[in-house]
Amino acid sequence: MARTTSGDVLQRFRVSPRTQEIYTNWKSDQRRADVAPVVMAHETRLVYELTIADVEAVCRRTEHALGQVRRSDGERVAAIVDWHPNFAFTHMFHVCMERMQRLPAYQDFRSYADRDSLGRHMLGNPARAKVREVVGRGIPEPLVRDAMRWRVGNAYYSFLREVYTVVQLRSMGIDLRVHPLADALFRVDAWVDDKVVSLRVGNKKFRQGGETGRKMPPERLLEDVEPPFKFDTIELSPATKFGAVHLPSPEHIAGAAARLSEG
Template sequence: MRETTAEDVLGRFCTSVGTRKRFEDWKADPRRAEVAPLVLAHRTRVLYHLAEEDVEGVCRDTEHALGTVKRADGESVREIVDWHPNFAFTHTFHICVERIGAVPTYQQFREFALHDADGQRMLGHPSKETIRRLVDAGCPQWHAQAAMRWRIGNAYYGFLREVYTLVQLRLRGIDLSVHPLADALFRVDAWIGCRALSLRVGNRKFREGANAGRKSRPEQLLADLEPPLQFDTIELEAATTFGQVHVPTAVHLDQAAARLSGT
């Protein structure tokens, strides 16, 4: 069975002074005391065996991940706009996939976060605690809940976009590897050989264009690897349709497949 482990990630990306230090600092961070063992033990398997109809079915059937939240409300609670629990969202999504053996609809993911023991400690309990703290500080409860729904719902749509891209590129002959350690620690959404792929959506506020960004890019984090990596990006325009999974077009995917295959 095809699988990717944390050892595979470290063997590919943790081979320079800078990347080894980044990994050791992450592992030693007290906030990662629960995170590191779970992520280092994770094995990506399910995502490699998805059919096109599996992902399209989830995109079609999932509950609206943003609910009825308006953008103005979702992005107006400063403490939640960039909120991250100790477990990165990608950790929770990947572990949920392996736990249920499929890509979850939003309602399945919510069930995992609220009722599975790992889901609770990764996302369910931290999100509830953040809402409680904000309400105690004077934020209306509906407002804090709306902002959290917006934050988590958009992260969920982002994960679906990555899975859709993985499956579509595999159909085009590009057998990409993925793992939450590579994503969260080195900002690599997927890779094949010495080529690292990033999937980005233009955003006026955050990381549109080559020189902007609230997060370090893999080109920066992995610049000192030898032999050097080649970096590729699929960059989409900002979504224009509310509540739908914003995925690359066939043209985006065909062009990316050609670049990643070296043709």
């Protein structure tokens, strides 16, 4: 049975002065003193057992992660737009999936964040505290709650896209590996051998084309590694249909498989 541990991640990516510094700074950050033990103990297993049918079934049955929130409202509260708890969203989704032993639909994840002690600690309690804080500044509570739904819902859809892509490519013989430590520290969505894969939705606000926006790409974080990694990006056009999971097309997947299969 395939599995990936934090040790596997460090062996693959903590191999240069800069990547060692990134890891050391994260591990010693007192704001995340309770994060490191959870992430370091995490083992990725379930995603390697999922089938395409499993993922597609979740895409069909998931509650719409954005609810009825309009983009204009979801992106209106500046304090929520870029908010994140101490645990990265990728940590929470991966931990939730392994603990539940299934790919969670959005309603499953919400239940986990509300009812499970670790889920409350990672997201439920920090999200509620942030909502109270922002409402306390005089912003209407319904608007703040909509903004939080937009923030978490979009993070969930990003996770679902990544899982779909990994499962699709693995079904085509590409031994892609994933782990939340690689994602959160080095912006590595997935990797196989010396190839690093990024999945992006074209969005000028974030990192369309891989060069602009608020998120530093793995090409920059891993640029001092020798021998150098090869980087591949699967970039989707922005979603055009509200209420449906925006997934890579068969053409996107086939193109990535061809590139990743090259020597």
